[in-house]
Amino acid sequence: MYAGVAAWGEFSLSYNQRMTLMTRIATENSFEASDGEKIFYRHWPARGGGGGNGILLFHRGHEHSGRLQHVVDKLDLPDFHMFAWDARGHGRSPGLRGYAENFGVLEKDADCFVRHVACTHGISIDDIAIIAQSVGSVLIAAWVHDFAPKIRCMVLAAPALKVKLYVPLAIPGLRLLQRIKKPAFVKSYVKAKFLTHDAAQIASYENDPLISRSIAVNILLDLFDTSQRLIADAAAIYTPTQMLISGADWVVHQEPQREFFQRLGSAVKEKHEFAGFYHDTLNEKDSHLAIGKAREFILRQFAKPLMLPDLCAADRSGHTKKEYDLLTRPLAPLSAKALGFATTRLSMRTLGRLSDGIRGSLKSGFDSGAALDYVYKNQVSGHTPIGRLIDGSYLNSAGWRGIRQRKAHLERAIRETAQKVEQAGAPLRFLDVAAGQGRYLLNVLQSFNGASYEALLRDFDPANVEQGRKLAAHNGFANRVRFEVADAFDRASLARVTPRPTLVIVSGLYELFPDNPPVQNSLAGIAEAMEPGGFLIYTNQPWHPQLELIARTLTSHRGGARWIMRRRTQLEMDQLVEAVGFVKAEQFIDQWGMFSVSVARKGSP
Numbered sequence: 001m002y003a004g005v006a007a008w009g010e011f012s013l014s015y016n017q018r019m020t021l022m023t024r025i026a027t028e029n030s031f032e033a034s035d036g037e038k039i040f041y042r043h044w045p046a047r048g049g050g051g052g053n054g055i056l057l058f059h060r061g062h063e064h065s066g067r068l069q070h071v072v073d074k075l076d077l078p079d080f081h082m083f084a085w086d087a088r089g090h091g092r093s094p095g096l097r098g099y100a101e102n103f104g105v106l107e108k109d110a111d112c113f114v115r116h117v118a119c120t121h122g123i124s125i126d127d128i129a130i131i132a133q134s135v136g137s138v139l140i141a142a143w144v145h146d147f148a149p150k151i152r153c154m155v156l157a158a159p160a161l162k163v164k165l166y167v168p169l170a171i172p173g174l175r176l177l178q179r180i181k182k183p184a185f186v187k188s189y190v191k192a193k194f195l196t197h198d199a200a201q202i203a204s205y206e207n208d209p210l211i212s213r214s215i216a217v218n219i220l221l222d223l224f225d226t227s228q229r230l231i232a233d234a235a236a237i238y239t240p241t242q243m244l245i246s247g248a249d250w251v252v253h254q255e256p257q258r259e260f261f262q263r264l265g266s267a268v269k270e271k272h273e274f275a276g277f278y279h280d281t282l283n284e285k286d287s288h289l290a291i292g293k294a295r296e297f298i299l300r301q302f303a304k305p306l307m308l309p310d311l312c313a314a315d316r317s318g319h320t321k322k323e324y325d326l327l328t329r330p331l332a333p334l335s336a337k338a339l340g341f342a343t344t345r346l347s348m349r350t351l352g353r354l355s356d357g358i359r360g361s362l363k364s365g366f367d368s369g370a371a372l373d374y375v376y377k378n379q380v381s382g383h384t385p386i387g388r389l390i391d392g393s394y395l396n397s398a399g400w401r402g403i404r405q406r407k408a409h410l411e412r413a414i415r416e417t418a419q420k421v422e423q424a425g426a427p428l429r430f431l432d433v434a435a436g437q438g439r440y441l442l443n444v445l446q447s448f449n450g451a452s453y454e455a456l457l458r459d460f461d462p463a464n465v466e467q468g469r470k471l472a473a474h475n476g477f478a479n480r481v482r483f484e485v486a487d488a489f490d491r492a493s494l495a496r497v498t499p500r501p502t503l504v505i506v507s508g509l510y511e512l513f514p515d516n517p518p519v520q521n522s523l524a525g526i527a528e529a530m531e532p533g534g535f536l537i538y539t540n541q542p543w544h545p546q547l548e549l550i551a552r553t554l555t556s557h558r559g560g561a562r563w564i565m566r567r568r569t570q571l572e573m574d575q576l577v578e579a580v581g582f583v584k585a586e587q588f589i590d591q592w593g594m595f596s597v598s599v600a601r602k603g604s605p
Helices: 005-013 065-075 103-121 135-147 170-180 199-206 217-232 255-263 287-302 319-328 336-349 356-364 369-377 384-395 398-423 439-448 462-474 491-495 516-529 547-553 570-578
Strands: 027-032 038-044 053-058 080-085 128-133 153-157 185-187 214-216 241-246 269-274 429-432 454-459 481-485 503-506 535-540 582-589 596-602
Touching (some): 027 103, 038 103, 053 065, 053 103, 053 135, 065 080, 065 287, 080 103, 103 128, 103 217, 103 582, 128 287, 135 153, 153 287, 185 217, 214 217, 217 255, 269 287, 319 547, 336 547, 356 369, 356 384, 398 503, 398 596, 439 462, 454 462, 462 481, 491 516, 570 596
Parallel strands (some): 053 128, 241 269, 429 454, 429 503, 454 481
Antiparallel strands (some): 038 080, 582 596
8 A cells, every 4th residue: 555645635735836846767668569569668666666556657649658757757656656658659669650450459458568567567456557648548448348457546538539520421431441541541630739738748749759640540440439339338347437528628529528437337436627628638737737636536546445346246236237138128019129120030031041151040049059160160151142242241240250359369368378288387188168069179279289188178069069079080189189068057067077177268158148156156167177277268248239139130049039148247257257266367359349258377275
């Protein structure tokens, strides 16, 4: 705990008299991102050396960490380590200026940055606070939503949840440009005099050679789409949050900021609006007002333990339960929605049967192992050119694109985690509790060459098990890969698995079941089967843009019933895993925030 926290009120009273401060000196460092890129960051060490508490700062679009020196100084928190990165494509970090492959890459960079700080500088993640501005604020809000890190708190200054695009039909135009040209770039129209009233900051901005006014079109569009998602699902964010809103912002709209704040699930949240402030809140002429509020908020959070809600019973109450209940209720028969969904169902059962993917899924269930195997193959097939056109559209739907990205993340997680098991000197023994036909695991095992391993793949459906055996035999795995029929929710059966697994995989299973007790039962059996130090790879679906479409039009493998899903927030899923003795160590998620793949390690008994 911060030793000087009791004095925060005294500081706030004398803040204006303490603005002339000693400049803290930063060291220059880099960390390795998930794709191997070296990202530049600055570290302002705390008085007294390593450990303790930390604050990470995330700059606006176009800028870099060097422009946050005054924020570090004005915070006047010498006992806190301070860190600020140059986002990829910015400042002294590599990449095309203003570009990343997608917004999800930046999210993963942020996750790597926080984990690097925690590991390298000896700061616990729950002793980290974050201050972010503009695009950086949206990035951090998305990371907190999608990765559910247990940071102490976050301060979001002028979050760019809706950029003011003064050109008519700007978003459709940018989407068209993105289709025509990749990568495409646009330049910021905003002059420094519309960012701040501070003459020194205006001059500094205009003469800074590391500032680039370009931004990639795909990042601008991802920023728009991510912001829409965050506003819609802000209730899934539980981290203590402070929002600082600039009252005369020329760059972003304020109303989406207020809506996001209103919907936040955080039990601790506060909002401050600064009349007359332009967009660059922390660089404004009277920035001490905003920075002072941030300082007070951070110290209050460090004065007490981090308290997050227990979500293990979120299947009985909470916003995803309410959402699920609404999906289970029938629509008014003659409502526009009901007629629209009825038309979609009719189309799929008539013309849609020309698509091999739709026809097969109507037979087996759209959530079946066979249906997913077809999606994984991603090969357009159908009767007549019209059928192939329909099949291509079906395979390219948002959910299936996310599923294929989940498969790629799952295969990467398996490979990297298997290496950790081998490096620890433990035998490599796989258990997949609901493998379907096991295609993704068999794909990974093909790259293991002469490595020593055993694999047990289980599934509830005998047809999947039989097909999996044939696939394993065809690929030469018959001697080291076993398939068996089993119930993934049978705790006793899981606990009896021999030999004891060192790497367990649960992919695409828990998302299909809304209630938590069966999931808790399954996880408990997995934990009992595994030695301490073993790894669990699990998936989750914290978000889906087509949830109602799926619930109203698609059928499940369970007797042809409607396929209705209850989303679990990432924090809920992580807490279910932690409750049986696992500690989350890594996570991947697609750029749309739909499907996550996490790795957790079993602790000591």
